[in-house]
Amino acid sequence: MAAKRLNPDDLEELLAHYRSERRRLNFQLEQVRQAISDLKAVREGKPVSKRVASTSPAKKTTRRKPGRRKKREIKDGGYRLNPWDLMVIELIRSKDRLLPKEDIMAHAHKWAAKNEPKMSKEEVEAKVTRTLQKLSGKRGELGTHRTGLRRGYHYGIKDWF
Known part of the structure; x- marks a missing residue:
């Protein structure tokens, strides 16, 4: 060795x-x-003295009960929407129809050139993707629909669905 x-x-x-x-x-x-x-x-x-365990007792773990998971509830209010969120919501409201991500992305590039000129194209796309996921998922401001005619989701105001 x-x-x-x-x-x-x-x-x-x-x-x-x-x-x-x-x-x-x-x-x-x-x-x-x-x-x-x-x-x-x-x-x-x-x-004879009784033996005392020198270690602490094991923690009791609570396991999740079997069955269907509870549906996540969407929280009301909370934090203020950032300018990107507001831009997406205002765009959808002004067009007054469901918009696919590529249309939102085209508008976002124009908006970012004016409001965030130092952001690259990839950063804008990442920001819009995060915004759409947040607004349609956790935040619950937007609803999604798949038409089947075009690729991807079409986003609209939640009240429209």
Whole structure:
């Protein structure tokens, strides 16, 4: 073993194994010492002390009851909408129809050129995607519909659905 070179990962694994083995042997040693002291106490006629666990009791885990998951409820109010959220909602309201993501994206690029000129095209697309996911999912401001005629979802105001 001494002639074999160990890489750092193997060395750490070996050290962990030896530490684990040392803990196990120390535990066994304590058990043997306790048994010896109990036997000496019995021999001398003294009452044997009850063993007390040296570790804390295991935490009780509460498991989820089987069955269907509760539907997530959409929270009212909360935080203020950011300018991107307002831009998307106002666009859909002004067009007064369901809009696919590509139409929203085209308007967002024009809006970002005026309001956020330093943002790249990829950053604008990421921002709009996050906004649509937030407004149609967690926030519940927008509803989605798949027509089947065009790719992707069509977004509209939740009251329209």
